[in-house]
């Protein structure tokens with residue numbers, strides 16, 4: 001039993017849309033608050049409309065969906081200290097836990113059993129200078145058994161974002177050891193264009209679409 005409370009924007013059941021787990025049913029716990037101000041943020045509503053819930057109540061609601069995965073997301077989930085005991089407790093209960101984080105805060109204190117999906121923000125986001133370099137370092141230095149618990153996500157808006165992303169991947173040789181999910185900013189870059197660049201450069205990344213935006217209306221909440 002864990003004690004503590006968190007400000008929660010929503011707890012919902014959907015199809016995982018933006019990682020190597022895309023396509024799987026998943027219970028989502030969206031924590032409220034972020035404040036990083038990425039251009040084109042599609043969860044700005046998570047800045048407000050929060051309810052304060054006890055950890056055990058959050059787990060009860062998420063578990064009710066009986067999904068194979070539980071994802072902790074935001075907003076920026078790592079802003080609230082009680083997120084750490086929440087993730088630990090979910091792992092202890094046998095859930096496969098995913099964390100989706102904006103990449104500005106370090107994941108050093110996250111339970112190593114949690115699968116970390118870490119954004120690397122491209123220049124079009126307006127906040128790429130806030131990417132926390134420690135996360136790449138932590139992934140590179142992780143014990144081999146825990147390396148597969150890291151993956152990075154890059155959402156691109158134009159060709160110069162793509163060139164920027166490519167140089168970062170080469171600089172740290174990230175494609176040698178990690179799954180790199182590369183996608184397009186919805187409505188800003190055509191998937192076909194990105195696919196062409198990846199194929200032409202023989203870039204070893206996994207292309208993704210924001211699956212939930214194709215299944216449901218792109219601005220729909222709770223999916």
Ligand code: SF4
Nearest residue numbers: 034037038041075102
């Ligand atoms: S980190 Fe995520 S939630 Fe926060 S502003 Fe950026 S896109 Fe929105």
